[in-house]
Amino acid sequence: xxxxxxxxxxxxxxxxxxxxxxxxxxxxxxxxxxxxxxxxxxxxxxxxxxxxxxxxxxxxxxxxxxxxxxxxxxxxxxxxxxxxxxxxxxxxx
Amino acid sequence: xxxxxxxxxxxxxxxxxxxxxxxxxxxxxxxxxxxxxxxxxxxxxxxxxxxxxxxxxxxxxxxxxxxxxxxxxxxxxxxxxxxxxxxxxxxxxxxxxxxxxxxxxxxxxxxxxxxxxxxxxxxxxxxxxxxxxxxxxxxxxxxxxxxxxxxxxxxxxxxxxxxxxxxxxxxxxxxxxxxxxxxxxxxxxxxxxxxxxxxxxxxxxxxxxxxxxxxxxxxxxxxxxxxxxxxxxxxxxxxxxxxxxxxxxxxxxxxxxxxxxxxxxxxxxxxxxxxxxxxxxxxxxxxxxxxxxxxxxxxxxxxxxxxxxxxxxxxxxxxxxxxxxxxxxx
Numbered sequence: 001x002x003x004x005x006x007x008x009x010x011x012x013x014x015x016x017x018x019x020x021x022x023x024x025x026x027x028x029x030x031x032x033x034x035x036x037x038x039x040x041x042x043x044x045x046x047x048x049x050x051x052x053x054x055x056x057x058x059x060x061x062x063x064x065x066x067x068x069x070x071x072x073x074x075x076x077x078x079x080x081x082x083x084x085x086x087x088x089x090x091x092x093x
Numbered sequence: 094x095x096x097x098x099x100x101x102x103x104x105x106x107x108x109x110x111x112x113x114x115x116x117x118x119x120x121x122x123x124x125x126x127x128x129x130x131x132x133x134x135x136x137x138x139x140x141x142x143x144x145x146x147x148x149x150x151x152x153x154x155x156x157x158x159x160x161x162x163x164x165x166x167x168x169x170x171x172x173x174x175x176x177x178x179x180x181x182x183x184x185x186x187x188x189x190x191x192x193x194x195x196x197x198x199x200x201x202x203x204x205x206x207x208x209x210x211x212x213x214x215x216x217x218x219x220x221x222x223x224x225x226x227x228x229x230x231x232x233x234x235x236x237x238x239x240x241x242x243x244x245x246x247x248x249x250x251x252x253x254x255x256x257x258x259x260x261x262x263x264x265x266x267x268x269x270x271x272x273x274x275x276x277x278x279x280x281x282x283x284x285x286x287x288x289x290x291x292x293x294x295x296x297x298x299x300x301x302x303x304x305x306x307x308x309x310x311x312x313x314x315x316x317x318x319x320x321x322x323x324x325x326x327x328x329x330x331x332x333x334x335x336x337x338x339x340x341x342x343x344x345x346x347x348x349x350x351x352x353x354x355x356x357x358x359x360x361x362x363x364x365x366x367x368x369x370x371x372x373x374x375x376x377x378x379x380x381x382x383x384x385x386x387x388x389x390x391x392x393x394x395x396x397x398x399x400x401x402x403x404x405x406x407x408x409x410x411x412x413x414x415x416x417x418x419x420x421x422x423x
Contacts, residue, residue, distance in 0.1 A: 003410065006196070023259075024193045026202070028406075029413035040186050043179075044266070062132050 006055040007033040009040075011047035019051050027052075099149065101142045103320035123325050128254035131197040139324050143253055144198050145214075146326060148205040151191035152216035156391050158184045160224040160233060169227060176273050177230060183270065187263045194255040210396050212383055219300075219307050221385030228281055228289070228296035234274015236297075236304040236342070242267050243338045244308065252325035275345065282349050297346070298354045305369075306377045308335040339367050 004026040010019035022041045027033035033052040042050065061069050077083050086093060109117060115134050122129065129135055158181045165181070168174035192202050208214040219237055224230065245267065249260045278296075281289045312318050312330040321327035339358075346353060357370035379385065 004406075023190060023262075024196075025189070028409040029416060032409065032413075039182075040189055043182065043186065060132070 004028050005033075007037070007052040008055050008058065009033075009037040010051040010053070011037075011041055012049040013047055015048055019049065022046075024055060025052070030054075099142060099146045099317065099321065101317045101320040101324075102138045103316040105316050106319055106323055120323075123252050126250075126252075126325075128257060129252050130254045138320070139326070140198050142321065142324070142326060143256065144195055144200045144205070146321075147191055147195040147198075147256055148200065148208075149215050149217075151188045151195060151205075152209045152214060153220065154184050154188035154191060156216045156220045156395060157237075159391055159394055160220055160222070160387075161230060163224050164227065164230050167227070168230075173230075173277070180234070180270050180273065183266050187259075187266070190259040190262055191256075194253075194259045197255045206399065210392060210399070212392065215381065217307055218377060218380040218385065219303050221380050221387045221391060222300065222303050223387055225299070226292045226296060228278065228292040229300065231274045231277030231281065231293065232296035232300045234270050234272075235278060235345070236274075236300050237307070238267055238270040238274060239342060240304050240307045240338050242271060243334050243341075247328045247334065250325075250328050256326075278349055278351075282351070293349070294351050297351050301353050301355065302372060302376075303380075305335060305339070305372055306380075308332075308338070310374065310377070336366055339369055343367050 005028075006024055006026055007030070008024050009022050011022050012019045025033055025036040025040055027036050030052060034050060037050050037052050041047070073079070107116075109120070112120065116136055119129070119133075119135060119139075122133075129139075161177060161181050161184075165174060165177055168177055192205075195205065196202055205214060209216065219240075224233065242264065245260050245264050249257055249264060251257045251260065278293050281293050285293070309331040312332050318327070318330065322330075343353070343358065343360075355370045357368060359368055361368045380388070383389070
């Protein structure tokens with residue numbers, strides 16, 4: 001089975017929600033990956049749509065490079081609504 | 094329980110001073126309950142221990158299908174047959190979730206399965222006992238899956254992210270298994286003939302002790318337990334989990350109107366727990382070493398499944414290759 005490609009599986013649990021990563025399957029092609037994903041991850045109507053993506057086509061950030069990669073967003077507090085203080089009289093905004 | 098004896102390679106725990114900066118950082122994360130993910134730095138021993146534990150767990154799920162497979166063609170009604178097949182399918186699924194989690198550690202699925210076939214990898218001792226009558230399907234669901242749940246609920250908090258997430262999925266599905274098992278026994282006790290009721294008691298007599306053995310040996314001060322706890326791969330000791338299981342199971346046993354084959358089993362007002370007799374550890378180690386009633390048969394069946402299914406896998410690869418060439422030509 002090692003010669004079978006690994007696919008990551010994403011399931012949309014309900015209409016209107018994002019697809020979410022649920023796990024992976026091995027398969028000889030995309031069609032089989034889809035069938036395996038259905039059998040493995042949606043046995044109890046957990047989804048309305050499935051994506052299967054070959055794992056080796058995913059480019060991921062290393063989770064250890066947190067500081068380097070995400071540094072630009074760390075010191076920009078003014079990007080958050082909570083940065084802007086409004087007088088109570090203005091009410092909800 | 095599925096991982097009854099996992100070697101960690103540790104002789105003793107390292108002190109913070111002895112650790113490399115990376116290892117110290119790793120421990121700080123584990124202590125802060127931050128999950129470790131596949132791409133994070135981890136000690137080699139942690140990785141190896143996880144591969145051993147998760148593969149044992151996966152093998153247990155897969156071998157665990159066999160005692161129940163024995164009864165698919167003999168289930169008393171179509172309803173029971175469908176329920177049993179759904180449960181067995183879940184177990185195949187659980188094995189797959191776990192093999193996937195194991196693969197995130199760089200382990201190869203085929204290699205690990207080969208280790209199982211060569212007797213180098215373990216699986217839970219419980220699946221080396223035969224399932225002799227229909228009540229065994231009830232007792233397996235209730236006791237064996239019940240014991241598995243106690244263990245797995247705690248493992249949802251294990252420190253390795255993919256393992257923890259597999260456990261969460263598995264736990265969601267597992268309670269159906271236990272309930273369907275208990276219902277089989279309840280129906281037999283309520284509506285069954287004397288002979289059928291005797292089958293229930295017989296199944297409990299045979300499976301009670303092996304179910305308690307699922308939690309593994311007593312916790313000693315062994316470096317393996319300490320290391321697994323320090324890494325938070327393991328979250329509760331074997332004895333703690335076994336006691337939890339007994340405390341929750343005995344009232345269910347009494348409700349059935351059955352007894353456990355343990356004269357020492359009784360409520361202890363002082364401790365607030367049930368006292369129980371000593372497990373036959375010689376039997377446990379014998380079964381673990383491969384000398385239980387069904388060890389050889391189980392491995393043979395698994396090997397046959399892989400060997401005789403080889404042509405299907407080869408055909409699938411050939412088909413995929415042909416489709417790819419056609420697509421390129423078009």
